[in-house]
Amino acid sequence: MTIVRVEVFGYDLSYVHGSYVMSGGRTVTSLPSTVVRLTTDAGLEGFGEVCPLGSTYLPAFGGGARAALAELAPHLLGLDPCNVALVGEAMDGALRGHRYAKSAVDIACWDILGRSAGLPVAALLGGIRQVSYPLYIAVPLGPVDEMVRYVEARRAEGIHRFQLKLGADPREDAARTRAVVEATGDDDIVIADANGGWRLQDAVVAVRLLEGLERVYLEQPCPTLEECLIVRRRTAMPMILDEVITDVQSLLRAYEAGAMEAINLKISKVGGLTRAKLVRDLAQELGLRLTIEDTWGGDVTTAAISQLAASTAPGALFTVSFMNDWTVEHIAGHRPRSRDGVGETPTGPGLGVDVDVSLLGAPLFAAG
Ligand code: MG
Numbered sequence: 001m002t003i004v005r006v007e008v009f010g011y012d013l014s015y016v017h018g019s020y021v022m023s024g025g026r027t028v029t030s031l032p033s034t035v036v037r038l039t040t041d042a043g044l045e046g047f048g049e050v051c052p053l054g055s056t057y058l059p060a061f062g063g064g065a066r067a068a069l070a071e072l073a074p075h076l077l078g079l080d081p082c083n084v085a086l087v088g089e090a091m092d093g094a095l096r097g098h099r100y101a102k103s104a105v106d107i108a109c110w111d112i113l114g115r116s117a118g119l120p121v122a123a124l125l126g127g128i129r130q131v132s133y134p135l136y137i138a139v140p141l142g143p144v145d146e147m148v149r150y151v152e153a154r155r156a157e158g159i160h161r162f163q164l165k166l167g168a169d170p171r172e173d174a175a176r177t178r179a180v181v182e183a184t185g186d187d188d189i190v191i192a193d194a195n196g197g198w199r200l201q202d203a204v205v206a207v208r209l210l211e212g213l214e215r216v217y218l219e220q221p222c223p224t225l226e227e228c229l230i231v232r233r234r235t236a237m238p239m240i241l242d243e244v245i246t247d248v249q250s251l252l253r254a255y256e257a258g259a260m261e262a263i264n265l266k267i268s269k270v271g272g273l274t275r276a277k278l279v280r281d282l283a284q285e286l287g288l289r290l291t292i293e294d295t296w297g298g299d300v301t302t303a304a305i306s307q308l309a310a311s312t313a314p315g316a317l318f319t320v321s322f323m324n325d326w327t328v329e330h331i332a333g334h335r336p337r338s339r340d341g342v343g344e345t346p347t348g349p350g351l352g353v354d355v356d357v358s359l360l361g362a363p364l365f366a367a368g
Helices: 062-076 084-094 099-117 144-156 170-183 200-210 225-234 248-256 273-285 299-310
Strands: 003-014 020-022 026-028 030-040 045-050 132-134 137-139 161-165 189-193 216-219 239-241 262-266 289-293 317-320 342-344 365-367
Touching: 003 062, 020 161, 030 062, 030 099, 045 099, 045 299, 062 084, 062 099, 062 365, 084 099, 084 273, 099 273, 099 299, 132 317, 137 144, 144 161, 144 170, 161 170, 170 189, 170 200, 200 216, 200 225, 225 239, 225 248, 248 273, 262 273, 273 289, 273 299, 289 299, 299 317, 299 342
Parallel strands: 137 161, 161 189, 189 216, 216 239, 239 262, 262 289, 289 317
Antiparallel strands: 003 030, 003 365, 020 026, 030 045, 132 342
């Protein structure tokens, strides 16, 4: 089986709760998402999606994904999509870096592999360990009352894991966190995620104020691993690293330094499901826990997340997010769909969702 056509589509994904605010004045209302459709000579189709979280979250942006995919598309023709390793090598041979863009192609290959095998991708990523799991939701940075109201509204919908977007004034951030802890119950988890927004001194002030708050976890307080390690030495708070964990090498470096107990694994950040499986398996083996998600995305991204989550050991799964619960637009009928704060992985072949291409309009470009 070989790839005979590559099509790249674009659509915008709006945040369902208005403005998504992170530290450093980073605000998102709508983002350009990019969908890849691979078609094979056997008539099978596979879909992948990539949607960077704006242009200042990681070294990635929507226009970059599309430009990189335009470079890559001709090099995919004639390849066997089921040989994900060779497709990865061909992409790396055609364009250095830009792993986030390659992620969409890699996901589409796994979709075809699953469809050709008649198995859900989770079965091929190591085996199905669970089909449902609790989800978390991010709470945009804002005034204390607003964040508490948002948490209460999501809690009424069944969510019990909250990731607070922090990284502003450390005292105000501590007040935000304390208020959310008070507004939640014994079964709720509260993650204080600064997205690397605190300067070192602010991070140390923040952890001093957050110390002792039950059920609170710290995520990526500062931008670099070195700064996070200094914070780590000052606190007993459980630590999750996200932005600095981009591949096996950075994971091992952080692990050797004793930097964290958990990582946030975003599929496009590491370059697709192939590398996400590698990082996931390694993290699991090292005794770490994982949040499994992506930077942003719609139904296809969420389907890929759900397959990776389903194949992760229950004891290693910290939390998961269904990105399509955060967005207005749906290209696969809002599947997979969460219910009462719980995500469920589709068990059909491939990613288990059917994309309605008519919702995407004409491709931005195509090869083959
Ligand atoms: Mg994070």
